[in-house]
Amino acid sequence: MGRRILKNTRREEIAQALYRCLLRKPFVRTTIKDIAKEANLNHGMLHYYFKDKEEILLYFLDWIVALHLDDFNTWAQKQKLKGRSFNEALSLAMDYAKNKITLNEELAKIFIEVWEIALYHKKVRVKLQYVYKEWIEQLVAIIGKETTKKNATTLSVATVAFLEGISLFHIMLSDIYPVKDILNSFEKKIELVIKNRNI
Amino acid sequence: MGRRILKNTRREEIAQALYRCLLRKPFVRTTIKDIAKEANLNHGMLHYYFKDKEEILLYFLDWIVALHLDDFNTWAQKQKLKGRSFNEALSLAMDYAKNKITLNEELAKIFIEVWEIALYHKKVRVKLQYVYKEWIEQLVAIIGKETTKKNATTLSVATVAFLEGISLFHIMLSDIYPVKDILNSFEKKIELVIKNRNI
Amino acid sequence: MGRRILKNTRREEIAQALYRCLLRKPFVRTTIKDIAKEANLNHGMLHYYFKDKEEILLYFLDWIVALHLDDFNTWAQKQKLKGRSFNEALSLAMDYAKNKITLNEELAKIFIEVWEIALYHKKVRVKLQYVYKEWIEQLVAIIGKETTKKNATTLSVATVAFLEGISLFHIMLSDIYPVKDILNSFEKKIELVIKNRNI
Amino acid sequence: MGRRILKNTRREEIAQALYRCLLRKPFVRTTIKDIAKEANLNHGMLHYYFKDKEEILLYFLDWIVALHLDDFNTWAQKQKLKGRSFNEALSLAMDYAKNKITLNEELAKIFIEVWEIALYHKKVRVKLQYVYKEWIEQLVAIIGKETTKKNATTLSVATVAFLEGISLFHIMLSDIYPVKDILNSFEKKIELVIKNRNI
DNA sequence: CATGAATGAGTTTTCATTCAT
């Protein structure tokens, strides 16, 4: 394995280690040593692979976003999403979003953390905006075939906002309300609203 | 001003100071001295009025929740919300939620911070759950008059989840998407869905 | 009660409060507020009655020494100690020392604390030296009648040293060794040695 | 020097530094920075080698106890203590105790400090009890050959108590009384009492 | 590349002391 590749492998391992750390502690309370330990590396090495703690975070964000975009693209190809009818494509996409994103508790937890960091951190905010833009555009690409761009965008933003709200509630209110069931009952309703394109 | 009252006043001032600090920095990076400075107090005094930094946070949460619950209750009385027809009450409540909560950027920012803290902090999580439970129950109280309790709860949870998702997007994606307009277009739609009670 | 007297009463109450505090915490970890609370006083008042924390300590030392010297003198008078034979006086004095000083656990605890402070604190050391000098001289006064001053001093210093060593062991090693019984078995032996004046 | 060894060396150096600090200041007033300075280390390093200040203290106690036990064992071997007659062994042991322990002013000072800490600190108390138990048992091992176990224990406890009392007086009353001479006059007397085994 | 020792800035917390009311 070449040096360049090894370096990238190590960087990914560090990102994964940070992922696991974030399931236990917020980023600010996660120390360089915590991450190093989780990655089975000497903490000094983290400064060999990354300039500082912030750079680890930024790399981590790129890594986790790419991971899920790749997963989505692979899935979309396997499902031949582009060849599907509008209705089919929409249903499939909603299912993917629901199961892989909205109800993915680890991801939800980490994204709350990322939202918080983004509040006070320009670079992170930019990356976060990119993530949601990508997601919304993917949905627009599906819906957009059958309505105006503006309508499609409105529906997409609203849908993703709803899914994100549900995601929050899923990890925080599931002992009080049947959040998952509520999402399931709304899934079809949303599809219907989108199909009717009447906002 | 009596001593007891002064103590409570100071505690509120400290809570307000923390509020302003949180608009600039996350809680963990907000130091006791930051809060003290913002409250025009000696930092030693914060430990006079509160046992430690955590106690300030917990007081702050109670304070900000009470503040908005009081505001809502005052508003509800002034609007004679209980005497209204279902349709009127629902419209008014949606308007209140939209303007005072969802589109309140400061509040949104602070609540993202609170969500993040709640992830790793049991006591904060409990308080946050209480807030959403209260909010949802208020909505159930309005909707519930005309449908089953289960339906009302489902609609309420979904509505609040949507509003919270929009709130996130409003502070993070408003340069990219017309989040406020999107919320406005959906406001009536949601009312319609609720009035039809068909999920 | 006159002002002067009230002030002295208060000072004694504070000394007593410190006494109780020292049964729980070392002096350095006993705060002014701890003492004030124990004395049912406002902590600000402690600085009215005493210049600073050190002065409280010095007053406390005088108070506790006077308390026990008074007690001893009262007892000595009641026992008509001066009119007794050498043997009787010695036995009585040993009994007093044993029961009121050596096996007095509270006093032992407090005196370990005082010894420690004295190590690094000149004024306290002087007071402590005075206490032991007094104690030893009292014994010399009894023994001295029947031997040389030098002999009497040697025996007295050794006796008090032994009693102090036993006192330490009594509060620290009583779960391991029957320290009280050991003291009792030696009491008569020591009297015998003293009576024989052969060192 | 290996890393493991360095770590232990450093820990010992820190213990030694604390030893020197305690000759000047009580433990509570000895700061982490004081110890670090005395050990020619950065204060941060103390938290690298030890979890906290308490751990330094506990290590220090183990270190100083081991130091003197080792010294005693080395001495005992060189003196062939086990091969000696009872009388010889007792005399030698008394001499060792007198010169290396009782009249060792630094040690006495530090042990007063330790006694005081032990008063309010369980773990330290346990270590201190161990020290005296060891010391007393060593003496019992010598005396025990010629009398009952009970007698030997009584004599040993009393002897060590006396020596400790003298040790206190040696550092506190030597300007007033010839404590060292008094100890010397009693040394033989004690040996005699022990040899006669009549308590 | 790898290790872990070293640095020092920064943070929370405690508390004696002062002082206005």
Place this chain on the structure above:
DNA sequence: GATGAATGAAAACTCATTCAT
């Protein structure tokens, strides 16, 4: 005489970062 609010110095502890080996 009381009270308790206010001050600020000092201390323990944490941790990102650097660097010699």
